[in-house]
Amino acid sequence: MENIFIGIASSLRGFFSGLGVPDLYNDIIMLVVKLVSILVFILVNALWLVYMERRVCAFMQSRLGPIHVGPKGLLQSFADIGKLLGKEIILPKGIDLVVFLLMPVLIFVPPLLIYAVIPFGKDMVAVDMNIGVFYLLAVASLSTILFWAAGWSSNNKYSLIGGMRSVAQMVSYELPLILALLGVIMLTGTLNINQIVNAQNGIWFILTQPIAFLIYFIAGVAETNRTPFCLVEGESEIIAGPYTEYSGMGFAMFFLAEYANVMIISAMCTVMFLGGWLAPFGLDFIPSWLWFFLKMYVMIFIFMWVRWTYPRIRVDQLMGFGWKVLVPLSLANIFVTGVGMYIYRAIGW
Amino acid sequence: MFGQGLIKGLQITWGRLLDKKHTVKYPYEKIEMFPRFHGRFELDVEKCIACGLCANACPNKVIEMEKEKVDKKQFLTKYVMRIEYCLFCGLCVESCNKDALKFTNVLDMNQYRRSWVRLSLVDRPAPEAAEEAPKEETPAKTVKVEAAAGQAPVKEG
Numbered sequence: 031m032e033n034i035f036i037g038i039a040s041s042l043r044g045f046f047s048g049l050g051v052p053d054l055y056n057d058i059i060m061l062v063v064k065l066v067s068i069l070v071f072i073l074v075n076a077l078w079l080v081y082m083e084r085r086v087c088a089f090m091q092s093r094l095g096p097i098h099v100g101p102k103g104l105l106q107s108f109a110d111i112g113k114l115l116g117k118e119i120i121l122p123k124g125i126d127l128v129v130f131l132l133m134p135v136l137i138f139v140p141p142l143l144i145y146a147v148i149p150f151g152k153d154m155v156a157v158d159m160n161i162g163v164f165y166l167l168a169v170a171s172l173s174t175i176l177f178w179a180a181g182w183s184s185n186n187k188y189s190l191i192g193g194m195r196s197v198a199q200m201v202s203y204e205l206p207l208i209l210a211l212l213g214v215i216m217l218t219g220t221l222n223i224n225q226i227v228n229a230q231n232g233i234w235f236i237l238t239q240p241i242a243f244l245i246y247f248i249a250g251v252a253e254t255n256r257t258p259f260c261l262v263e264g265e266s267e268i269i270a271g272p273y274t275e276y277s278g279m280g281f282a283m284f285f286l287a288e289y290a291n292v293m294i295i296s297a298m299c300t301v302m303f304l305g306g307w308l309a310p311f312g313l314d315f316i317p318s319w320l321w322f323f324l325k326m327y328v329m330i331f332i333f334m335w336v337r338w339t340y341p342r343i344r345v346d347q348l349m350g351f352g353w354k355v356l357v358p359l360s361l362a363n364i365f366v367t368g369v370g371m372y373i374y375r376a377i378g379w
Numbered sequence: 380m381f382g383q384g385l386i387k388g389l390q391i392t393w394g395r396l397l398d399k400k401h402t403v404k405y406p407y408e409k410i411e412m413f414p415r416f417h418g419r420f421e422l423d424v425e426k427c428i429a430c431g432l433c434a435n436a437c438p439n440k441v442i443e444m445e446k447e448k449v450d451k452k453q454f455l456t457k458y459v460m461r462i463e464y465c466l467f468c469g470l471c472v473e474s475c476n477k478d479a480l481k482f483t484n485v486l487d488m489n490q491y492r493r494s495w496v497r498l499s500l501v502d503r504p505a506p507e508a509a510e511e512a513p514k515e516e517t518p519a520k521t522v523k524v525e526a527a528a529g530q531a532p533v534k535e536g
Contacts, residue, residue, distance in 0.1 A: 090392045092401045339392040340385070 117278035129183035141290035151319030181272035192271025207249035209360035227306030296329035412484035426479035433471035458501035
């Protein structure tokens, strides 16, 4: 069980080299296979998360949620996608056509790029990069510009406001997010995600860096534009923010990308603070990729729980909270971590 | 303590998550209506004496009835309610002397066509001026009292 995916990969590689494919092409084929499987993983999970979100939301509101399509409503998101695929793509007057049509496609690029460096299990990473965290943070902030471009190209005031809010919010919360991760990076002294996971063999970083975890979690909620930081698409104020003018599959792509981003933030939480694919309490009869998956889904559930509990906050509160609370707190966390490390080293621990 | 309210909110939603749900799987399960619920009408043709009080009581002139005289007695041949105009005030039910007209707790009277909404409770020919006792073998019992909502099958939309 442990090596099922690695086994599949190596047997595929063996199959191709048996066919007489040169090593270089073999590497390229394997990379493509990995990336396609990641894409399938993202899409299947996003579809499942749409259903899960609706179910969790309904249960928290004492309702039942989708029950009609398929057993227990499991095929609901397939029905939704089918409906959205069949819809007309409406092009409003005065839009920037190329940008408008390009954005729903490009919105899936940052998540796909990020998943390349996330370790799904022991030795299960598509590209093992020694600056993984840095790469991840750099690529993750790219989606800001896509939301912004989508909002601006729509020729709609609500879209524009939504796009501007998205930039303001994401830039403000990128800072505490990165500063919170800095504590972990100081402890491990590496930017390689695999090594960060291995460093948590004895103790998870959620216990040594609880403040950083909290800051990361809050900033992560803001990064994914979810309640209570859902000002970007605040339905009661600006309809759907940057997605207002999108219809059919364009809207669905944004919708699925949101869940892909939620998965990334949860996966990062898992990797950075919850020990990644390491099994807790020596329960390593459960394969490592399943542990990663379980931890990721616990984080996703907490994201949903938070979403369906709190109301949306105001723009000034959002900015004030980000700059006056989270950034100083994360700086203080870095300072305390540094001092603590110095003291530990001084007493020779 | 700062943040107490946030934790309390999370506690409440967690409790709701595990709680009993207050809705039912509607088309498959239905909640019980109250006994005095103003639902679909039901006419007991046996009891009806075709007096016409209900039609008179109706503020919207919903009830259309036709009757024929058979052996000194009024015989109801047609009783149609134009439900699309009905406001379910219940004056017709109240005015009925013989408790023939009643409310049921059936609430789904929606149809695909507006013309199908019309509720035909009685539609039968008058018996041939029977010799002495029309009571014995009146066709009244077999009249489509229940399933005669217009021409349409009674199915929720």
